[in-house]
Amino acid sequence: MPMGQVIFVSAGPGAADLITLRGARALAKADVVLFDALTDPALREHAPKAQWIDVGKRGFCHSTAQAAINALLVRHAQSCAVVVRLKGGDASVFGRLEEEMQALTLAGIAFEVVPGVTAALAAAAQLQRPLTRRGLGRSVSLRTAMTREGQLVAAGPVSGDVLPHDDAADTEVYYMAGRQLPQMGAQLIAAGWPAQTPALVVSKAGCPDMASSDHTLATLDSASKLHQDRPALLIVGAGAMSIDGFPDRKALIDVHQHQVQGPSD
Amino acid sequence: MPMGQVIFVSAGPGAADLITLRGARALAKADVVLFDALTDPALREHAPKAQWIDVGKRGFCHSTAQAAINALLVRHAQSCAVVVRLKGGDASVFGRLEEEMQALTLAGIAFEVVPGVTAALAAAAQLQRPLTRRGLGRSVSLRTAMTREGQLVAAGPVSGDVLPHDDAADTEVYYMAGRQLPQMGAQLIAAGWPAQTPALVVSKAGCPDMASSDHTLATLDSASKLHQDRPALLIVGAGAMSIDGFPDRKALIDVHQHQVQGPSD
Numbered sequence: 191m192p193m194g195q196v197i198f199v200s201a202g203p204g205a206a207d208l209i210t211l212r213g214a215r216a217l218a219k220a221d222v223v224l225f226d227a228l229t230d231p232a233l234r235e236h237a238p239k240a241q242w243i244d245v246g247k248r249g250f251c252h253s254t255a256q257a258a259i260n261a262l263l264v265r266h267a268q269s270c271a272v273v274v275r276l277k278g279g280d281a282s283v284f285g286r287l288e289e290e291m292q293a294l295t296l297a298g299i300a301f302e303v304v305p306g307v308t309a310a311l312a313a314a315a316q317l318q319r320p321l322t323r324r325g326l327g328r329s330v331s332l333r334t335a336m337t338r339e340g341q342l343v344a345a346g347p348v349s350g351d352v353l354p355h356d357d358a359a360d361t362e363v364y365y366m367a368g369r370q371l372p373q374m375g376a377q378l379i380a381a382g383w384p385a386q387t388p389a390l391v392v393s394k395a396g397c398p399d400m401a402s403s404d405h406t407l408a409t410l411d412s413a414s415k416l417h418q419d420r421p422a423l424l425i426v427g428a429g430a431m432s433i434d435g436f437p438d439r440k441a442l443i444d445v446h447q448h449q450v451q452g453p454s455d
Numbered sequence: 456m457p458m459g460q461v462i463f464v465s466a467g468p469g470a471a472d473l474i475t476l477r478g479a480r481a482l483a484k485a486d487v488v489l490f491d492a493l494t495d496p497a498l499r500e501h502a503p504k505a506q507w508i509d510v511g512k513r514g515f516c517h518s519t520a521q522a523a524i525n526a527l528l529v530r531h532a533q534s535c536a537v538v539v540r541l542k543g544g545d546a547s548v549f550g551r552l553e554e555e556m557q558a559l560t561l562a563g564i565a566f567e568v569v570p571g572v573t574a575a576l577a578a579a580a581q582l583q584r585p586l587t588r589r590g591l592g593r594s595v596s597l598r599t600a601m602t603r604e605g606q607l608v609a610a611g612p613v614s615g616d617v618l619p620h621d622d623a624a625d626t627e628v629y630y631m632a633g634r635q636l637p638q639m640g641a642q643l644i645a646a647g648w649p650a651q652t653p654a655l656v657v658s659k660a661g662c663p664d665m666a667s668s669d670h671t672l673a674t675l676d677s678a679s680k681l682h683q684d685r686p687a688l689l690i691v692g693a694g695a696m697s698i699d700g701f702p703d704r705k706a707l708i709d710v711h712q713h714q715v716q717g718p719s720d
Contacts, residue, residue, distance in 0.1 A: 280576045291698055318568055
């Protein structure tokens with residue numbers, strides 16, 4: 191029997207209609223679908239006859255779980271025509287894609303990757319907060335709040351610009367920020383962001399029961415209760431700002447001044 | 456007659472099947488579609504009866520063109536039931552979304568935003584280069600190579616980490632990098648990236664006639680001819696690395712050492 195093929199399909203976050211047409215078509219021809227626990231069950235309608243296998247991993251024991259997923263993926267590809275590996279958001283961003291690609295390469299199995307909507311983009315769309323803003327947000331960074339060693343990490347405003355008179359106050363998006371919310375405001379202020387920097391917390395981005403709350407870094411610790419036990423991301427800087435009523439951009443201009451002049455202390 | 460509604464739909468980059476199901480369904484109910492020149496013509500099949508209006512703007516005269524687009528958008532929304540504003544990639548990332556949202560808000564017109572696949576994610580999928588890598592790439596930054604004043608901007612490796620012993624070498628993606636390619640290698644080296652940092656140039660990401668070329672920052676100037684007159688993005692750092700044959704990660708480890716220890720000069 192010839193080897194099967196693996197298609198990594200990015201499902202988008204939350205709602206099933208955020209998958210791409212290409213992703214939905216890949217599902218329609220799948221014999222087996224390996225999916226993560228957080229994927230919207232409505233996605234199953236695209237592949238009703240396929241065998242659906244939940245390989246969702248939670249918590250911190252990633253390495254064992256990842257090896258088991260790699261082995262399952264190889265095993266099914268060796269016996270099935272088309273295996274879809276369905277991942278939430280976009281597979282290339284915090285999707286642990288490299289490990290699975292390497293396992294398939296070692297086993298001599300062909301694969302392709304279908305891109306998707308990553309959570310930050312779904313949050314920005316749902317809340318109508320563009321991540322880039324003319325004259326205020328020239329870059330968007332996607333980060334995780336914690337390293338694999340479990341350390342909390344916060345980055346300061348971008349300081350490496352060749353041209354220090356550039357006018358950008360950038361946007362940082364922290365994925366998987368739920369557990370870190372109580373500490374992140376203080377950490378980001380310590381890293382150089384002004385206390386009044388806008389900070390937006392979005393939990394279950396892309397889902398019908400999405401929730402969001404507006405803060406500054408100084409008041410961010412109150413977000414923790416509001417989003418308890420829900421997967422959350424944190425948007426800091428220009429992209430966190432509401433466009434409703436054309437709010438005073440003073441906080442952002444302060445961030446800009448800070449970046450240009452450096453911290454006053 | 457009641458006011459119409461505007462749906463900002465992110466088309467994804469290049470191929471028409473990279474639009475989301477939600478985006479395709481929005482097109483199907485559109486009376487008018489305002490689209491940019493770069494959008495795949497095959498997207499028209501989703502809205503064959505709608506009036507399609509090309510509002511693509513090229514070159515550097517953005518401000519006039521943007522005001523005209525805003526006015527068109529408002530005018531059509533005042534006379535049509537459903538106006539789709541179709542944007543390439545994801546509308547929230549370098550999509551000039553804020554200006555159009557503000558024009559609609561001023562005119563009292565309701566809108567929603569459908570997210571999509573941004574070019575960096577399509578490039579990563581097509582080339583099978585995950586933008587985050589375990590132990591090597593903890594963050595992804597999306598930037599433009601030029602400010603609106605036409606200045607070339609290059610950012611150095613992230614230096615603001617609270618925990619300087621973190622193990623990340625990050626990924627930077629420069630959008631709209633085509634014209635800047637001859638200078639960017641030297642600029643990024645001047646900004647602090649080691650000369651051997653992997654650099655991947657992708658033109659027409661997401662399209663069937665996508666092209667890509669691998670470089671280091673030291674050899675990046677040769678990319679210019681290869682991608683002449685094609686919209687290009689530049690990926691620098693961990694995400695630029697091929698996984699084929701599990702290449703030696705020395706270049707990336709050098710970047711990491713550099714970030715931890717600081718430049719040696």
